[in-house]
Amino acid sequence: MKAALATAYGSPDVIRIAQVPMPTPKPTEILVRIHASAENAADWRLRSANPWFVRLVFGPFKPRRPILGVVFAGEVVRTGVAATKYKKGDKLFGWTSLMKLGGHAEYVALPETGAFAPIPAAMSYTDAAAIPFGFGTALHFLRKAKVTKGQRVLIYGASGAVGSAAIQLAGHLGAEVTGVCSTHNVELVRSMGATHVVDYTKEDLLAHRDRYDLVFETVGKLPFKDCLKLVKQQGTIITGSEMPAQMLARLFTGKGGKQAKVIGGTALSTPADMQYLAQLCAAQAIRPVIDQVLPLERIVEAHARAESGRKVGNVVVEMG
Numbered sequence: 016m017k018a019a020l021a022t023a024y025g026s027p028d029v030i031r032i033a034q035v036p037m038p039t040p041k042p043t044e045i046l047v048r049i050h051a052s053a054e055n056a057a058d059w060r061l062r063s064a065n066p067w068f069v070r071l072v073f074g075p076f077k078p079r080r081p082i083l084g085v086v087f088a089g090e091v092v093r094t095g096v097a098a099t100k101y102k103k104g105d106k107l108f109g110w111t112s113l114m115k116l117g118g119h120a121e122y123v124a125l126p127e128t129g130a131f132a133p134i135p136a137a138m139s140y141t142d143a144a145a146i147p148f149g150f151g152t153a154l155h156f157l158r159k160a161k162v163t164k165g166q167r168v169l170i171y172g173a174s175g176a177v178g179s180a181a182i183q184l185a186g187h188l189g190a191e192v193t194g195v196c197s198t199h200n201v202e203l204v205r206s207m208g209a210t211h212v213v214d215y216t217k218e219d220l221l222a223h224r225d226r227y228d229l230v231f232e233t234v235g236k237l238p239f240k241d242c243l244k245l246v247k248q249q250g251t252i253i254t255g256s257e258m259p260a261q262m263l264a265r266l267f268t269g270k271g272g273k274q275a276k277v278i279g280g281t282a283l284s285t286p287a288d289m290q291y292l293a294q295l296c297a298a299q300a301i302r303p304v305i306d307q308v309l310p311l312e313r314i315v316e317a318h319a320r321a322e323s324g325r326k327v328g329n330v331v332v333e334m335g
């Protein structure tokens with residue numbers, strides 16, 4: 016089968032397309048023919064070993080699992096002898112898993128209990144592939160923050176994969192949502208349901224007198240001390256993209272007298288999360304935001320775009 020391989024850490028150019036053996040499903044696994052995947056922060060961070068501790072988990076000198084890709088949309092083509100949850104022909108979308116990877120290939124073998132679910136009828140593979148990463152991450156954090164109706168929620172980095180999902184999910188939960196983005200994304204963020212949009216290139220967010228029940232920092236660009244200024248006394252801050260240096264800075268900053276709750280760490284999705292997102296897609300309560308759709312052969316471009324920090328929503332990779 017055809018796959019995109021990263022056999023060394025480095026720039027997007029380390030990736031090449033090659034023929035590799037088809038995976039064989041174990042007894043409780045399913046074999047999925049992938050139609051579309053997405054290229055996102057997990058992939059470019061693994062490929063470039065950024066942050067450094069990627070090497071501790073994925074291999075000190077080169078990636079142990081050269082086929083990247085943490086999400087997929089595809090069709091079951093075979094089931095292991097003891098796999099009963101899905102059948103041949105089922106269309107699924109979700110995570111290959113952060114540890115297993117393998118989504119940037121024509122086929123992947125996955126445990127049938129993985130974090131995926133049937134694709135809603137009428138949804139394309141391309142659209143479905145743009146759901147798991149951003150929405151799965153946003154759902155994990157918004158649930159932890161226990162967002163409720165009427166709360167004032169600030170989403171910083173509102174046009175990224177996680178941000179564009181967080182805007183929609185927080186709105187769906189009944190929150191009054193403020194999105195922060197640059198000028199060219201203002202209309203998009205508004206169209207996703209944000210009640211207020213702040214253009215950070217024109218306005219000083221900190222000059223606003225508004226304070227929020229939840230500040231969700233999705234892109235690691237707003238310093239923690241500024242999150243503290245924006246959150247209410249007993250509000251919540253989600254540090255969705257905190258790197259080691261930022262974590263240290265946060266620990267030194269303290270909470271400046273605020274009794275705010277801080278939520279961070281790695282987001283994990285479950286099959287139930289993917290079913291829930293499928294229901295929201297079917298009800299048209301949420302929609303994927305897609306920056307570009309590229310064939311697998313152009314995966315180097317997809318990596319470069321994702322790493323640029325400027326992509327709007329998701330870069331989808333089609334297997335062809």
Ligand SMILES: NC(=O)c1ccc[n+]([C@@H]2O[C@H](COP(=O)([O-])OP(=O)(O)OC[C@H]3O[C@@H](n4cnc5c(N)ncnc54)[C@H](OP(=O)(O)O)[C@@H]3O)[C@@H](O)[C@H]2O)c1
Nearest residue numbers: 056172174175176177196197236256280281282324325326
């Ligand atoms: N904790 C976890 O488990 C977890 C899970 C997923 C992702 N993450 C992390 O979350 C981060 C975001 O991921 P993502 O895929 O959503 O990112 P992304 O899609 O690459 O984000 C791109 C967006 O960031 C915005 N942006 C860039 N600079 C900005 C700034 N200074 N202020 C405000 N917005 C800015 C851009 O909008 P404008 O052009 O409008 O500025 C762009 O649309 C990544 O670092 C990733 O590693 C963590």
